[in-house]
Amino acid sequence: MEKKADIAMNLEWCKSCEICVKFCPQKVYEMGKFYPKIIAPEACTGCKICENLCPDFVITITPLKEKKKLETA
Amino acid sequence: MDYLNYLRKDKMPHIWCDGCGHGIVLKSILRTVDKLGWDKNEIALISGIGCSSRTPGYVDFNTLHTTHGRALSFATGIKISKPKMHTIVVSGDGDATAIGGNHFIHAARRNMDINLIIFNNNIYGMTGGQCSPTTPTGKFASTSQFGNPDSPFDISRLAEAAGASFVARSTAYHFAKTDKYIEMAFRKKGFCVVEVLSPCPTAYGRRNKSTGKVGHEMLKDQKENSVPIERARKMKPEELKDKYITGVFIDRDVPDYFEHYNEVKKRAKLK
Ligand SMILES: Cc1ncc(C[n+]2csc(CCOP(=O)(O)OP(=O)(O)O)c2C)c(N)n1
Ligand code: SF4
Numbered sequence: 001m002e003k004k005a006d007i008a009m010n011l012e013w014c015k016s017c018e019i020c021v022k023f024c025p026q027k028v029y030e031m032g033k034f035y036p037k038i039i040a041p042e043a044c045t046g047c048k049i050c051e052n053l054c055p056d057f058v059i060t061i062t063p064l065k066e067k068k069k070l071e072t073a
Numbered sequence: 074m075d076y077l078n079y080l081r082k083d084k085m086p087h088i089w090c091d092g093c094g095h096g097i098v099l100k101s102i103l104r105t106v107d108k109l110g111w112d113k114n115e116i117a118l119i120s121g122i123g124c125s126s127r128t129p130g131y132v133d134f135n136t137l138h139t140t141h142g143r144a145l146s147f148a149t150g151i152k153i154s155k156p157k158m159h160t161i162v163v164s165g166d167g168d169a170t171a172i173g174g175n176h177f178i179h180a181a182r183r184n185m186d187i188n189l190i191i192f193n194n195n196i197y198g199m200t201g202g203q204c205s206p207t208t209p210t211g212k213f214a215s216t217s218q219f220g221n222p223d224s225p226f227d228i229s230r231l232a233e234a235a236g237a238s239f240v241a242r243s244t245a246y247h248f249a250k251t252d253k254y255i256e257m258a259f260r261k262k263g264f265c266v267v268e269v270l271s272p273c274p275t276a277y278g279r280r281n282k283s284t285g286k287v288g289h290e291m292l293k294d295q296k297e298n299s300v301p302i303e304r305a306r307k308m309k310p311e312e313l314k315d316k317y318i319t320g321v322f323i324d325r326d327v328p329d330y331f332e333h334y335n336e337v338k339k340r341a342k343l344k
């Protein structure tokens with residue numbers, strides 16, 4: 001599957017609440033021993049649900065279309 | 074958008090517990106400011122005391138962290154002296170409707186041109202889970218181990234009845250709705266209240282089975298038990314038990330404080 005978005009995580013701020021794991025419709029994350037892990041990056045649609053619901057400003061989703069625009073701007 | 078443009082990075086990570094909804098509500102505020110393209114120097118963010126009232130500490134606007142329940146009074150002072158300043162108050166349910174209850178209804182009565190975002194978690198989070206005026210009857214708190222005997226305030230209906238221009242309620246889970254209502258409030262003159270239901274797993278969820286115990290369970294509860302106001306109007310009170318009524322309660326064009334105040338200034342021949 002073609003990758004649709006980049007997922008960046010600043011885990012230093014993560015409090016392991018698992019909200020991203022539970023609410024990603026594509027099951028991109030799985031809970032690791034302490035922190036969520038990205039297990040299926042290619043499944044990410046770039047919907048930003050995880051970014052919007054993460055209370056701790058950990059996740060940044062950049063849809064690749066947006067990224068291209070940023071780079072060419 | 075990049076949230077880091079608006080955060081005081083040296084103050085992060087914030088103090089809110091894992092799964093606390095307050096961070097989700099803060100993000101809605103920042104997204105809306107970004108969407109409207111407001112200049113950070115032209116925004117004043119004011120709070121009282123509580124977990125929710127910690128918000129201004131993390132944000133790179135003009136910020137004031139004031140005394141418990143009094144944020145609206147400070148905000149009124151700012152707005153009167155700098156009418157062009159976008160004036161936003163953030164408040165908890167305790168801060169806004171218990172110790173600050175009088176300030177809340179009178180700011181609404183005067184229709185002061187202030188945006189008030191209430192982070193309603195139905196409890197005093199910061200001080201260990203005492204009942205607040207919005208703790209529903211029968212729910213558990215550190216001060217009601219056998220269930221709360223009191224009836225709760227409905228914050229949105231209270232604001233509407235007291236005279237606010239705009240009142241809406243959303244939940245932390247419904248972030249798109251929250252963004253929409255905050256934008257409507259920010260664009261409107263007069264006293265505009267957005268009440269956002271915000272999970273407090275530490276002081277409320279832990280004691281109350283019906284909502285779920287941890288943050289993601291409480292968000293799921295909001296997802297499953299929210300009822301749009303149009304539908305709620307056709308439902309019986311018993312059908313609405315443990316439901317969260319969301320939507321726009323009022324959106325009316327009435328003169329705000331400044332319309333009346335400017336008339337007074339004219340009559341007094343002041344500029
Ligand atoms: C004058 C005064 N009285 C009492 C307190 C103690 N106090 C601190 S925060 C708080 C309640 C906070 O609850 P809420 O406003 O709902 O915010 P939350 O912490 O739940 O976000 C109280 C009673 C205080 N700081 N100042
Ligand atoms: S939602 Fe945010 S804070 Fe919670 S586990 Fe995921 S990344 Fe960490």
Ligand code: SF4
Nearest residue numbers: 024044045047048050
């Ligand atoms: S952007 Fe959507 S699909 Fe991608 S990880 Fe986040 S929630 Fe999952």
Ligand code: SF4
Nearest residue numbers: 089090093124198273
């Ligand atoms: S006590 Fe409740 S409101 Fe306060 S930070 Fe923790 S979860 Fe949030």
